Amino acid sequence: MKSISPNLNVMIKASEKASKILIRDFGEIEKLQVSKKGPSDFVTNSDIKAEKIIIDELKKARPNYSIISEENGTEKNNDKKNTWIIDPIDGTVNFLHGIPHFAISIALKSNDEIVSGLIFDPIKNELFFAEKDNGAFFNNHRIKVSKKNELNNCLFVTGGKIKSEPDLPYRKSGCAALDMAYVAAGRYDGYFQNNLNLWDIAAGIIIVKEAGGMINKIDLSENKNIKIIASSTDINSKLIAKLTNF
Structure with a gap:
């Protein structure tokens, strides 16, 4: 280290x-x-x-x-x-x-x-x-993000309200920070959520990126109503395709 x-x-x-x-x-x-x-x-x-x-x-x-x-x-x-x-x-x-x-x-x-x-x-x-x-x-x-590239083999995580049920295997854990940490460690394959506060995800942003993951562009001058999609690079486009209306 x-x-x-x-x-x-x-x-x-x-x-x-x-x-x-x-x-x-x-x-x-x-x-x-x-x-x-x-x-x-x-x-x-x-x-x-x-x-x-x-x-x-x-x-x-x-x-x-x-x-x-x-x-x-x-x-x-x-x-x-x-x-x-x-x-x-x-x-x-x-x-x-x-x-x-x-x-x-x-x-x-x-x-x-x-x-x-x-x-x-x-x-x-x-x-x-x-x-x-x-x-x-x-x-x-x-730690490194997951290397899986088939959605059916993956496990995703979210929180809060979802407008329409995504066709994905996912959990709700109730802790945004740990959701992101687990994506970075390869425990989860991706994370998506709306209406987050900056303090929920700020640390997770760099931990996921430094573990080789991808995150949508986030305006760090905004403290509220943040939307996030974080995952490995291998699965990112497939995950986004499934989240057309979340």
């Missing part, structure tokens, strides 16, 4: 620190499922706590970088060319129901391009990361 940049090192440390809160809070969720109040306020609180830890850690290292985050919104600082994009819990509905499939997602946008990203699944202790021109990695092993 090539050496990682100081920025990525800071991102990894921030995600590991925040993950301790999430692991602890996730362990409490089951007890809350039976209470009348329900766990949704508790999960919102977990989200805010995790985001604060991540932002504090990133700011300690890079006080001038700007920030876009799910709970906090946009914070323009002195350095407007470099922006952290943070989702403290992607997959909050899973988290809320005690389903261990959610992730922390942190990306760095530099001059309108994502240059590094990480997706960390704290429950499974799986870390996916990538930097521009440096490859994509899963727990320090190099």
Whole structure:
């Protein structure tokens, strides 16, 4: 594995620190499922706590970088060319129901391009990361997108509402960040979804690209209503042909 940049090192440390809160809070969720109040306020609180830890850690290292985050919104600082994009819990509905499939997602946008990203699944202790021109990695092993080229042998993943049912084998997992990480690692063959937020997919964009995958053109100046189709190059045109009306 090539050496990682100081920025990525800071991102990894921030995600590991925040993950301790999430692991602890996730362990409490089951007890809350039976209470009348329900766990949704508790999960919102977990989200805010995790985001604060991540932002504090990133700011300690890079006080001038700007920030876009799910709970906090946009914070323009002195350095407007470099922006952290943070989702403290992607997959909050899973988290809320005690389903261990959610992730922390942190990306760095530099001059309108994502240059590094990480997706960390704290429950499974799986870390996916990538930097521009440096490859994509899963727990320090190099990863590549799937090589399958027959749609029937593939497994795709989506989320949200679909206008018309695509004729494809697919799943809904409830975590956009992990959907993209799994495409990069070859677990899924492709991912498609509408109406996404930038923080859901920013880290995934570079991880998929650095794993040899393809993604439709995305306007990184938009924070909402993003449409994405990500897959291996081998299957991309066949997947797009099936998604005429999604």
